[in-house]
Amino acid sequence: MMLRRELLAAMTGLGVASALAAGGSPLAAEDAKIPAIAGPDPATKTPSYKAPPGSVDTHTHIFGPAATYPFSPTRPYTPPDAPLETFRALHEKIGVERAVIVNATVHGTDNRVVTDAIAQSNGNYKGVANVNAAMSDADLAALGKAGICACRFPFLRRLGGVGDMKVFRTLVDRVAAIGWHVDIYLEAGTIQEFVPILKALPVTYVIDHMGTISAAKGIDDAEFKALLDLQASDDKCWVKITGPERASASGPPFHDAVPFAKKLIDNAPDRVIWGTDWPHPNVKIMPNDGDLVDLIPLYAPDPAIQRKLLVSNPERLFKFAPKA
Ligand SMILES: [Zn+2]
Secondary structure (H helix, E strand, O other): OOOHHHHHHHOOOOHHHHHHOOOOOOOOOOHHHOOEOOOOOOOOOOOOOOOOOOOEEEEEOOEOOOOOOOOOOOOOOEOOOEOHHHHHHHHHHHOOOEEEEEOOHHHOOOOHHHHHHHHOOOOOEEEEEOOOOOOOHHHHHHHHHOOEEEEEEEEOHHHOOOOOHHHHHHHHHHHHOOOOEEEEEEOOOOHHHHHHHHHOOOOOEEEOHHHHOOHHHOOOOHHHHHHHHHHHHOOOEEEEEOOHHHHOOOOOOOHHHHHHHHHHHHHOOOOEEEOOOOOOOOOOOOOOHHHHHOOHHHHOOOHHHHHHHHHHHHHHHHOOOOOO
């Protein structure tokens, strides 16, 4: 297990860390050195599973178009454009009408790509923003008014990490004061280190991608057990049932990730939410979103639990108007 001081030492002043620190100067990244990543599978399959009305895809991204929404010069990777029209077509195809757009590190703390999409969604989209300590309370309030319900903290070295836990905690307190929750993206293998930090938070937190667990380690792995214990013992802890393609060792259709998702859902059925993670930045194997939808009834065979996972839980967490 990585010691906390080693983890924090690894998260030195790059990317998000520089964006988070008040007055931190952005690195002068050269575009040519930023790795390009693959786009999503454009041939989305029509899933066999029909999601209930009002279902929410709670983890998605929109990239650009870069001509309208320029990517951050300090971004950790460069994706192909994945604009709002393609995003809408994806959801049309998989039969999901509502979504939460999580601003990716590619757009830095410019959240317009998210708030502009929300503004055109007729109440069907909400957002998770990237914020930093330099933002004023009025900036945060304006984001809240535009449909942002949370902000994201990616504790990932490849996304720049977070260098200063005091800055993190101050930001958490500030967003908690305006009714947001926080979205936590952990580096694989660090859940145990984060348990005391997360338990001490004054606000609801959502752990992305099932805690970035690895299916190859098995259901009895200490990391996964730590996640289950945290989820069971802390009512503030929610888990996103996303990223089976990230957890899987067996490849499509990622059935080796199903027991993990199932266990997390059974463990706290009122504090789990589902998402595609379209357009799937930085995955080793690109999933087909139709296949991901068809995993839902394997995760949660009971329609009443499916409704919690897809409709009532995200409605409550992201403050969507309930669907009649
Ligand atoms: Zn994502």
